[in-house]
Amino acid sequence: MHPSSLVPLITVTHAAGRYAVHTDPLADAPTHLREAGLAPGRALVVTDATVAALHLDTLMTALRADGWQPHAVVVAPGEASKSLAVFGDVVDACLSAGPDRGTPVLALGGGVVGDLGGFVAATLLRGLPLVQVPTTVLAQVDSSIGGKTGLNTARGKNLVGAFWAPRVVLADPAVLATLPEREVRSGLAEAVKHGLLAGGDLLATLHDEPAWENALARIVREAVVVKAAVVSADERESGARAFLNFGHTFGHALESAAGYGTLTHGEAVAVGMRAALHLSASLAAGRAPGAGPGQAVNVLPEPFAGMDALVARLAPPAIPDGVTDDALVAAMTLDKKRDASGLRFVVLD
Amino acid sequence: MHPSSLVPLITVTHAAGRYAVHTDPLADAPTHLREAGLAPGRALVVTDATVAALHLDTLMTALRADGWQPHAVVVAPGEASKSLAVFGDVVDACLSAGPDRGTPVLALGGGVVGDLGGFVAATLLRGLPLVQVPTTVLAQVDSSIGGKTGLNTARGKNLVGAFWAPRVVLADPAVLATLPEREVRSGLAEAVKHGLLAGGDLLATLHDEPAWENALARIVREAVVVKAAVVSADERESGARAFLNFGHTFGHALESAAGYGTLTHGEAVAVGMRAALHLSASLAAGRAPGAGPGQAVNVLPEPFAGMDALVARLAPPAIPDGVTDDALVAAMTLDKKRDASGLRFVVLD
Numbered sequence: 078m079h080p081s082s083l084v085p086l087i088t089v090t091h092a093a094g095r096y097a098v099h100t101d102p103l104a105d106a107p108t109h110l111r112e113a114g115l116a117p118g119r120a121l122v123v124t125d126a127t128v129a130a131l132h133l134d135t136l137m138t139a140l141r142a143d144g145w146q147p148h149a150v151v152v153a154p155g156e157a158s159k160s161l162a163v164f165g166d167v168v169d170a171c172l173s174a175g176p177d178r179g180t181p182v183l184a185l186g187g188g189v190v191g192d193l194g195g196f197v198a199a200t201l202l203r204g205l206p207l208v209q210v211p212t213t214v215l216a217q218v219d220s221s222i223g224g225k226t227g228l229n230t231a232r233g234k235n236l237v238g239a240f241w242a243p244r245v246v247l248a249d250p251a252v253l254a255t256l257p258e259r260e261v262r263s264g265l266a267e268a269v270k271h272g273l274l275a276g277g278d279l280l281a282t283l284h285d286e287p288a289w290e291n292a293l294a295r296i297v298r299e300a301v302v303v304k305a306a307v308v309s310a311d312e313r314e315s316g317a318r319a320f321l322n323f324g325h326t327f328g329h330a331l332e333s334a335a336g337y338g339t340l341t342h343g344e345a346v347a348v349g350m351r352a353a354l355h356l357s358a359s360l361a362a363g364r365a366p367g368a369g370p371g372q373a374v375n376v377l378p379e380p381f382a383g384m385d386a387l388v389a390r391l392a393p394p395a396i397p398d399g400v401t402d403d404a405l406v407a408a409m410t411l412d413k414k415r416d417a418s419g420l421r422f423v424v425l426d
Numbered sequence: 427m428h429p430s431s432l433v434p435l436i437t438v439t440h441a442a443g444r445y446a447v448h449t450d451p452l453a454d455a456p457t458h459l460r461e462a463g464l465a466p467g468r469a470l471v472v473t474d475a476t477v478a479a480l481h482l483d484t485l486m487t488a489l490r491a492d493g494w495q496p497h498a499v500v501v502a503p504g505e506a507s508k509s510l511a512v513f514g515d516v517v518d519a520c521l522s523a524g525p526d527r528g529t530p531v532l533a534l535g536g537g538v539v540g541d542l543g544g545f546v547a548a549t550l551l552r553g554l555p556l557v558q559v560p561t562t563v564l565a566q567v568d569s570s571i572g573g574k575t576g577l578n579t580a581r582g583k584n585l586v587g588a589f590w591a592p593r594v595v596l597a598d599p600a601v602l603a604t605l606p607e608r609e610v611r612s613g614l615a616e617a618v619k620h621g622l623l624a625g626g627d628l629l630a631t632l633h634d635e636p637a638w639e640n641a642l643a644r645i646v647r648e649a650v651v652v653k654a655a656v657v658s659a660d661e662r663e664s665g666a667r668a669f670l671n672f673g674h675t676f677g678h679a680l681e682s683a684a685g686y687g688t689l690t691h692g693e694a695v696a697v698g699m700r701a702a703l704h705l706s707a708s709l710a711a712g713r714a715p716g717a718g719p720g721q722a723v724n725v726l727p728e729p730f731a732g733m734d735a736l737v738a739r740l741a742p743p744a745i746p747d748g749v750t751d752d753a754l755v756a757a758m759t760l761d762k763k764r765d766a767s768g769l770r771f772v773v774l775d
Contacts, residue, residue: 161510161513161514161517164510165510165579168510168579168585168586169579169580169581172579172581172582172585173581175759199588200549200586200587200588201585201586202585202587203574203576203584203586203587203588203589204588204589225552227552230514230517230518230521231518232518232521232522233521235552236517236521236550236551237517237549237550237552238549238551238552239548239549239552239553239588240552240553410524
């Protein structure tokens with residue numbers, strides 16, 4: 078067990094800031110806010126209607142008990158809330174609470190709320206303290222850590238945003254019990270990605286646990302440690318962090334080409350990881366003595382086959398009918414991680 | 427004379443970056459882009475219709491001649507373009523040009539374009555290189571230097587924004603010849619403010635020159651040096667930079683309460699500086715031996731009278747009919763520089 082305490086699970090350090098990740102009960106939030114240097118006063122809580130129904134009272138009650146005056150802003154659940162229009166509504170609602178430059182923004186929810194609330198914190202009054210309170214597997218193991226915030230535009234995901242580090246991340250694994258199964262599986266895709274990239278305890282746990290949903294708290298904590306270590310090594314994707322895009326160039330394109338909301342992010346990433354594993358195996362075969370360059374492989378050799386089997390436990394969906402190769406290539410061409418030299422795929426060797 | 431050369435007028439250094447300010451001809455822009463580490467490729471030029479008619483061809487031609495593929499995005503002139511709606515349109519137009527993370531955004535125009543284009547650069551693809559190309563006195567001596575970007579909301583000015591330093595500032599004094607007189611006077615208000623705060627060459631020039639409009643290039647260069655020195659000392663308004671808000675707490679409130687567009691920013695700041703000088707004199711009188719606290723003064727003593735005479739040369743307008751004290755206080759209460767301890771006024775002693 079990981080007792081509720083002032084000792085964080087891990088501390089993240091990157092160019093935009095240094096912050097602790099705690100995996101304590103949500104009701105302990107005020108303790109960790111004080112510890113992060115945030116003194117009670119006004120606070121803004123950005124969340125969505127689904128999460129609000131389950132967890133908002135717990136957080137608001139805890140904040141009020143410690144002397145905070147929290148003001149909640151509730152958006153509709155789903156990717157559509159990562160729009161400039163909803164951002165404008167949230168900004169107006171936040172301003173109506175009379176924030177000053179010391180007022181923290183708490184993003185209570187999944188990846189969408191974390192990206193939206195994070196971008197609000199990055200830009201309201203030119204920057205307010207941000208507290209990430211992730212409530213999904215995806216947000217706890219991945220999106221709440223590393224300082225990325227963003228909105229979608231008609232042309233693609235996260236095309237507007239900012240790097241803005243939280244002051245502290247409060248990830249209570251107990252809240253994951255309320256998640257629907259598809260949401261859990263989607264988040265586990267990122268945990269599997271972390272395991273494939275980092276190996277170690279997390280990969281062993283993923284291999285050993287027959288039912289991941291019964292070991293969520295452990296998987297989450299081990300995956301948080303991997304993510305924190307990678308972004309601490311490199312915040313801006315020039316080096317180590319680029320590996321976190323494993324499965325994502327194809328995954329993002331698939332998510333976009335299928336129409337946002339058709340596949341979850343994790344489902345698209347799972348399909349993307351399988352594609353990346355095949356690409357990795359092809360490139361490895363191309364490097365073998367006597368092989369031609371980049372030849373395709375039909376049967377995956379080890380270690381790629383074992384990795385692929387792990388990804389397969391996520392039950393990745395088929396590519397939806399109507400998603401053409403051309404649409405995928407067009408979507409990838411807009412990937413913001415593209416630079417003048419072309420697209421980048423992360424492969425394993 | 428200040429010859430066109432690789433030697434900048436001054437180099438600004440603050441937390442968000444380090445960049446040169448050049449006061450060379452606009453057509454020399456490509457030289458300074460290279461020097462700032464920006465290699466020819468795609469470029470985004472954000473400007474407004476008024477500036478586009480006068481100066482866009484010069485910049486686009488110079489860029490193309492050096493191997494750039496510039497894409498111009500032209501907004502309507504005026505404060506209304508600093509809105510979230512126009513921001514969204516500009517983002518879409520920029521994305522249609524297929525930028526990657528190395529694509530610079532050049533903000534060619536006055537304060538509105540600098541703030542809007544700067545916020546686009548700060549947030550598009552989570553941050554692109556920014557080049558400020560200020561074309562008004564206000565933008566050259568003040569808003570293009572220091573890394574502030576922002577949009578207005580219905581609740582006030584610059585309530586959404588980011589600190590995002592330019593890679594280089596290209597301020598050609600020759601373009602100021604095309605400005606209407608009211609625009610020049612508005613910008614000179616910030617130069618007068620810099621002079622009152624810093625003294626030195628700039629204050630001497632302002633005192634000695636009988637017709638400021640005939641000495642614009644010199645005043646601009648001396649004011650740029652003051653602004654650069656202040657923001658280099660302190661980027662985030664906690665210390666030295668806070669003095670740049672002289673006249674601005676009242677000025678911003680007046681601008682807002684009168685309805686944006688009624689007074690220029692410089693006109694409102696000029697009125698605000700006179701108010702701040704009276705407040706300064708009252709506080710100074712309150713500190714005199716035997717005086718009561720903060721007593722009002724009817725006749726300004728020196729040095730405040732001399733300062734007030736300098737501000738008076740800007741011909742500050744009267745406070746418009748219908749702007750009530752209550753409206754001004756309400757607008758000041760939303761000032762984003764307010765903190766939990768209350769409003770802050772900058773006074774001189």
